[in-house]
Amino acid sequence: MKGEPLTTCERSFLLNAIKKGHRIDGRNAYDYRHVQIAFGPTRGHCEARIGETRVLAQATCDLVKPQPSRPTDGILSFNVDLSPMASPRFDVAQTRESSVELVRLLERTIKESRAVDTESLCVVAGAKVWAIRVDVRALNDDGNLCDCCALGAMATLAHFRRPDASVSDDRVTVYAATERPLVPLTVHHVPLCASFAFFDDGRFLLCDPSRLEEGVMDGHVIVAMNKHGEVCCLQMGGGVALHAEQIIRCTKIAMVKVNELVEKIDSALASDEALRSGEKGEEKMDEDAALITHAKKESSAVDPDEVESYTVTTEKEMSSVNDDDDAVQWIGPGTARIGNGHLDPSSGPVLERETDTVTDEVKSKKITEKKQKQQKKKKMRPPAKNxxxxxxxxxxxxxxxxxxxxxxxxxxxxxxxxxxxxxxxxxxxxxxxxxxxxxxxxxxxxxxxxxxxxx
Structure with missing residues (x-):
């Protein structure tokens, strides 16, 4: 099932707004949508968001035999799952083509640029190496899915930890997380993608296109760079003829955007490490709970003088409470209520039980009521003869x-x-x-x- 095509009125409206320098969501031409990165409870579990576009990435590892051509290198592979849940335009045929295109983009961006050191994944040369697999699943497609997939995959690799292993007498021993700490991957640099859409035969350029803007664009350019300004991948599509100056302008804009995205990843990793190591763990847990329940906290400054005065008053109140000896009231058999002090039979007289007096009064009332009923019945009866x-x-x-x-x-x-x-x-x-x-x-x-x- 393909997505619903845009009508002629919608296309003309979008193109006229772009020509006038306006976007439907109110952004400028080079503005990105709001970016969020969240890590799960397990290592290598990450959810990335760019606006309403969401992807979920998970990294796993396993010991396998290396490739014959590279006996000392580990294996790094990617998989992208596009389901109709993310967008109705992802049918069976379209999903295969789009997923293969995204997988090739991730391999060129991360694997071929040597962002992860695969030689450090070797355990026994020619026999055992670590195979790292990154599965990316699209949860919602609202435009610019390739940038979101690259962001989630790279954040997952930086967050992932593999088990430690040792070799003794040609035997490989894999240790659990409780026996030895997990080992992070060796990440040399963080390459990320920045997408650009062209309109009106390349005259107008927009960064981070939305789903509606992708429906009316004439072509696109994807630039993969790291924060050092190195171009890791460049991909074009749509059949639009571009000048060299336009591509150079895209790379300059991509350098700024990639630096911002890398800072987002670093801050998310730092906060997750602080939460896991116990530093400010309680504060982070409270913040997460407030976000989940949509609760708002109100912080207020504390005056030490007020605290001292409050403690003095409470001490006085407690002393007065302990001096009161006649505050015991019996509630029932074996139980008593202390009004302003503690129960100490030797310190003062104990009040009589209230339950006994209450029960006597109730009994007397019942007896009088019975007598009155009997008298009324006698009055109603006629005099009987012997x-x-x-x-x-x-x-x-x-x-x-x-x-x-x-x-x-x-x-x-x-x-x-x-x-x-x-x-x-x-x-x-x-x-x-x-x-x-x-x-x-x-x-x-x-x-x-x-x-x-x-x-």
């Missing part, structure tokens, strides 16, 4: 008639009067009483059910 009284009332109302009682006389009304122990009873009334009693009993049973429900 079973003995009910039986007596039933006995008074019931009249027992025997065979002798029916020998009574008839009255004028046609009813029969029966005498019961000197008492005359009307039989008509006596026959009506059982029905009335049944009604009263039903009423009494309903009342008892209501009372039980209330209970």
């Amino acid at each position: 079973s003995d009284e009910e039986e007596e009332e039933d006995l008074e109302e019931i009249v027992v008639l025997t065979g002798a009682d029916f020998l009574g006389s008839k009255t004028n009304t046609g009813t029969t009067n029966v005498s019961d122990s000197g008492r005359t009873v009307d039989l008509s009334l006596a026959m009506k009483r059982p029905a009335e009693k049944r009604k009263s009993k039903r009423v009494s049973r309903k009342g008892s059910k209501k009372n039980s429900a209330l209970k």
